Every structure is written in C-alpha cells, then in structure tokens.
Amino acid sequence: MANPLQLRAEVLANHPEGAYHRLVLHAPGVAGRVRPGHFATLAVGGASSSLLLRRAFSILSADPATETVDLVVAARGEGTGELAAGRPGDRLDLIAPLGTPxxxxxxxxxxxxxxxxxxxxxxxxxxxxxxxxxxxxxxxxxxxxxxxxxxxxxxxxxxxxxxxxxxxxxxxxxxxxxxxxxxxxxxxxxxxxxxxxxxxxxxxxxxxxxxxxxxxxxxxxEAMACGVGICMTCVLPVVGEDGRSRFVRSCTDGPVFDGARVRWADIGTVPADLEGAAAMGGDR
Missing domain, CATH: 3.40.50.80 (Nucleotide-binding domain of ferredoxin-NADP reductase (FNR) module)
Structure with missing residues (x-):
C-alpha cells in the first residue's frame, strides 16, 4: 500500500472535458508519492452533511514540481456533482495516494x-x-x-x-x-x-x-466506502499464489490485480470454495 497523506487540498482549476471535469489540486507532499495506478479519495458535503462516504478517483497525473494532483470526476450523484462544480479556491479533504499501483x-x-x-x-x-x-x-x-x-x-x-x-x-x-x-x-x-x-x-x-x-x-x-481497508465493502474473490481463493480488498490489495487471478464471474457472491466461506454462510 502507498504512504498516503490527508490534507485540505486547494482547487486551482476545474476544466470541463467532455462529460467529465478535471480538477487540478494543490496538494503539498502528495505528488512525489504517486505512482501510476494509485488513487485518491475526497470527502463531500461538509462536516454536517448526510453524505458520509468519501469518493474515490484514479489519479490522472501528479507533478512534484508544482505540488499538484489532477483527478477526473464524473458527476453521477449529489456527492460527485458537488465535486464537479468545484471552483478555484475551494478546499477539499483529500487522502492520497492510496492503493497498489x-x-x-x-x-x-x-x-x-x-x-x-x-x-x-x-x-x-x-x-x-x-x-x-x-x-x-x-x-x-x-x-x-x-x-x-x-x-x-x-x-x-x-x-x-x-x-x-x-x-x-x-x-x-x-x-x-x-x-x-x-x-x-x-x-x-x-x-x-x-x-x-x-x-x-x-x-x-x-x-x-x-x-x-x-x-x-x-x-x-469497485465501490469503496473507506478506501483504507477498514470497512471490507470492496472485497473481490481472488486466487492467491498458493492456489486458494480469498476475499481481498480492492482499496489496499488493489485496485490493480492480475486479471487471471480475479474470479470475475463470482464477484458479488460468496463462492463455496472460498477460504472462510463457511463462516460467512457460504455452506447454506
């Protein structure tokens, strides 16, 4: 896993690009840690909002010279719509970089x-x-x-x-x-x-x-509620190096996986041969 930072990143620019928005964030200390495939999460709604879950985004680019990170946002709901409407000078609660590149x-x-x-x-x-x-x-x-x-x-x-x-x-x-x-x-x-x-x-x-x-x-x-491996909502069935299948977390073990090891057809289920399946009710 990456060595992430949490900080209040300043929106420097918001560029509409097709159906998306490219946010340029000033995030001191983050860019030098980013590798291709890392992602970031942003909080939405403010401290009193009912929007409790952060939103995860792949990192488009990171420039250590300018201490900037670029994220591409698609407005799909209230939370991402708020981010897509961000204006220069806004401050966003950012955690990055996250995941395995x-x-x-x-x-x-x-x-x-x-x-x-x-x-x-x-x-x-x-x-x-x-x-x-x-x-x-x-x-x-x-x-x-x-x-x-x-x-x-x-x-x-x-x-x-x-x-x-x-x-x-x-x-x-x-x-x-x-x-x-x-x-x-x-x-x-x-x-x-x-x-x-x-x-x-x-x-x-x-x-x-x-x-x-x-x-x-x-x-x-994969939808990620926490992005840091705590909530276990983003698990996928993956075959390990030892040939045994286990649930692994997309946010910390991934988001990058060897495609040959992901049990794509079983995503969203608890396969009976999955390690620990019986404890989760897979034998019922």
Missing amino acids: FPLPDTPVSALLVAGGYGSAPLFALGAEIRRRGGQVGFILGAASADRLYGADRARALTQDVLVLTEDGSLGMTGRVTDPLAQAIGAIDATVVYACGPMAMLAAVSGIAGGLGVRCHTAVE
Missing part, C-alpha cells in the same frame, strides 16, 4: 493499454513511464459515446498506435474495446496488457489476453 516492467516491453470511459485516467502516466523505460505502448480507448471518451489526445501524445471506439459510432470505430483487442495485441507484439474500466470490460479483456498467453493487469472500478 501498476507493476512496472524491469526491461523494455510492448504494452497495450485498454480503457473504458474515464477509466483511462491512470493509463497515461503508466504509458509515459513504460516509454521512459525504453518500452513501447499502444492504446485502445472506448466509451458509450464521444463525450464519455477520455484522453484520446493524451494517448496520441505518447504513441501513434491509438484505437478509439464508441458504442454509438459517434467517434472512431463503432464497437467495444474488446472487438479489436486480439488483433491489436498481435499488431504491436504486446507482451502485457494493462486495463482500467467497468468490471464487465475488465473480465472480457482479461479473458482475451489470457487466451493469447498475455499477462493482463487490471485496475478495478
């Missing part, structure tokens, strides 16, 4: 980075780091519609190998990120896939990559 290769690799919607946020810093280490990257970015796509220009700044898909055909090819995935893996001779997005997408990407013998690291988008 993407594992980085020790030698140059060819990596395919796959995202759905604003799940792309943590992949650009990852792509830049892989390039810095002598590797190459390709991107597949998808969304339901053009306004829900995020970061195509950021991807193209890193590589010419960028595929864009929207389900309604409003931008790029019509379809889903899984449609050209196998062909794209072969086109750039990818030896590893990194993915972030909705759970169904991650399950499909993991399956395709695994079928081709390619390692797949997935950053899950």
Whole structure:
C-alpha cells in the first residue's frame, strides 16, 4: 500500500472535458508519492452533511514540481456533482495516494493499454513511464459515446498506435474495446496488457489476453466506502499464489490485480470454495 497523506487540498482549476471535469489540486507532499495506478479519495458535503462516504478517483497525473494532483470526476450523484462544480479556491479533504499501483516492467516491453470511459485516467502516466523505460505502448480507448471518451489526445501524445471506439459510432470505430483487442495485441507484439474500466470490460479483456498467453493487469472500478481497508465493502474473490481463493480488498490489495487471478464471474457472491466461506454462510 502507498504512504498516503490527508490534507485540505486547494482547487486551482476545474476544466470541463467532455462529460467529465478535471480538477487540478494543490496538494503539498502528495505528488512525489504517486505512482501510476494509485488513487485518491475526497470527502463531500461538509462536516454536517448526510453524505458520509468519501469518493474515490484514479489519479490522472501528479507533478512534484508544482505540488499538484489532477483527478477526473464524473458527476453521477449529489456527492460527485458537488465535486464537479468545484471552483478555484475551494478546499477539499483529500487522502492520497492510496492503493497498489501498476507493476512496472524491469526491461523494455510492448504494452497495450485498454480503457473504458474515464477509466483511462491512470493509463497515461503508466504509458509515459513504460516509454521512459525504453518500452513501447499502444492504446485502445472506448466509451458509450464521444463525450464519455477520455484522453484520446493524451494517448496520441505518447504513441501513434491509438484505437478509439464508441458504442454509438459517434467517434472512431463503432464497437467495444474488446472487438479489436486480439488483433491489436498481435499488431504491436504486446507482451502485457494493462486495463482500467467497468468490471464487465475488465473480465472480457482479461479473458482475451489470457487466451493469447498475455499477462493482463487490471485496475478495478469497485465501490469503496473507506478506501483504507477498514470497512471490507470492496472485497473481490481472488486466487492467491498458493492456489486458494480469498476475499481481498480492492482499496489496499488493489485496485490493480492480475486479471487471471480475479474470479470475475463470482464477484458479488460468496463462492463455496472460498477460504472462510463457511463462516460467512457460504455452506447454506
């Protein structure tokens, strides 16, 4: 797990970008601790609000020189709507960085980075780091519609190998990120896939990559109530190194997992063979 800080971060800018808002936060001491795949949480509503739970966001970028952290916010409800309406000078209760980042290769690799919607946020810093280490990257970015796509220009700044898909055909090819995935893996001779997005997408990407013998690291988008490993609301069934399945916490053991070890079809259930399942009622 990362070594997080909690502080009152100042909103320096709020940039509308398609269906999203990019918040630029001044957060002294945080940026130098951030690695690609880390996330942050923000409190909403104020001390007297009934909105008790923090909201979790992947970290788009972090700049130690300016002590800034960028987060991409989608307004989905009252809490995220409040954050999306943030104005310069506002102060937000931030905890960051959190979670386990993407594992980085020790030698140059060819990596395919796959995202759905604003799940792309943590992949650009990852792509830049892989390039810095002598590797190459390709991107597949998808969304339901053009306004829900995020970061195509950021991807193209890193590589010419960028595929864009929207389900309604409003931008790029019509379809889903899984449609050209196998062909794209072969086109750039990818030896590893990194993915972030909705759970169904991650399950499909993991399956395709695994079928081709390619390692797949997935950053899950699981609801997190606390973000620091206390509440156990974000657990997933994952197969351990010893071959035994256990519930693990997305916020501290993840959000990045080896896609081949996540039991995607069993998420939301208590599998009978899960370690400790009988104590949780799995034998009823």
